[in-house]
Amino acid sequence: MNEMNELMRELDLLREWDADTPPLTDQARARARFRLHQAMLAPTTLAPATVRRRPVLRMAMAGVAAAAVATSVVVAENNESSPRTQPVSATTVLHGAAIEERRTEKRLTPRDDQFLYTKEIIKEIPAGGGGRTRTYVDESWNSVDGSKKSYVSELGRKQWVPVYGPGQGNWPPSKWTELKLLPTDPRKLAIVLRDMGGKPDYSKPMKAGDWPMTQYFLSGLLRRPVLPNGLRSAAYEALATVPGIKVVPNQKDADGRAGIGIRFVPIGPGTVRSHPRPPLLVFDAKTYRYLGMRDQRTAGGKTYEQWSYVAASAVVDRVMQRP
Numbered sequence: 001m002n003e004m005n006e007l008m009r010e011l012d013l014l015r016e017w018d019a020d021t022p023p024l025t026d027q028a029r030a031r032a033r034f035r036l037h038q039a040m041l042a043p044t045t046l047a048p049a050t051v052r053r054r055p056v057l058r059m060a061m062a063g064v065a066a067a068a069v070a071t072s073v074v075v076a077e078n079n080e081s082s083p084r085t086q087p088v089s090a091t092t093v094l095h096g097a098a099i100e101e102r103r104t105e106k107r108l109t110p111r112d113d114q115f116l117y118t119k120e121i122i123k124e125i126p127a128g129g130g131g132r133t134r135t136y137v138d139e140s141w142n143s144v145d146g147s148k149k150s151y152v153s154e155l156g157r158k159q160w161v162p163v164y165g166p167g168q169g170n171w172p173p174s175k176w177t178e179l180k181l182l183p184t185d186p187r188k189l190a191i192v193l194r195d196m197g198g199k200p201d202y203s204k205p206m207k208a209g210d211w212p213m214t215q216y217f218l219s220g221l222l223r224r225p226v227l228p229n230g231l232r233s234a235a236y237e238a239l240a241t242v243p244g245i246k247v248v249p250n251q252k253d254a255d256g257r258a259g260i261g262i263r264f265v266p267i268g269p270g271t272v273r274s275h276p277r278p279p280l281l282v283f284d285a286k287t288y289r290y291l292g293m294r295d296q297r298t299a300g301g302k303t304y305e306q307w308s309y310v311a312a313s314a315v316v317d318r319v320m321q322r323p
Helices: 002-015 026-041 054-061 063-077 090-104 186-194 208-223 231-239
Strands: 115-126 134-143 150-154 157-161 245-252 258-264 280-284 290-299 302-316
Touching (some): 186 231, 208 258
Antiparallel strands (some): 115 302, 258 280
């Protein structure tokens, strides 16, 4: 009887929902679905009063109304004047980034004879302060299938890159034709990257010693400014499964926007640091949209802090052509 009474009270609340409320944006709906999904997967993270029945019951009773209710909570929590106060996990951030990527990604179908144009902004300052900030605008044109010379810029240094010779390449791959062959299933993607271009053994589970290099390859894949549809979101979700992925709160991107950082911290015996300080991926603190990367580089005996992001990307027909 008590269950029935509470059910009737919830139905009354749904009937009283303000019909004049503006419709939800696509972004708000995506966040609502994500939060509801997280609540169903991990109900023990909710407050005791709402642990077991209410979120699932509302979803079962009226999915659209439930999304509206959940989104109201998210918007209140992430209001511009009241920043997020609850800690989040690396898994939450990366799965949220995957949802946001699927919602906003461009559908690209380049031909083999075309080029991938990217414009990357890099800001750099000597580590420890005491120096001026330098800003680089790097524009690059990379051959889609690698059959033509590419023209790339790195920290303002421009150069032609010759085509690969027989048996030459890199890992993760950079050729679009090879990137398209990578699986968009997160578990399979991690295994393919682990096996470094050989025939992937999906029956062989990931071991502790596999993860440091696998996460390095995943981070390398995410450094690619342009990826086939579905691959970047899969890489985010694969990265979420890596032991040692940690949240670094209170970060800012290259333009000073508030963000949440995600960094790999090697754990356990036998781990190998592939970088003196692994790069930091920065995501928007409210939407989890990827904002850019924070990294370090050493040159001439000096260490520099770097912030970078991709400002533009497109498919073009020739080198020096801009969208």
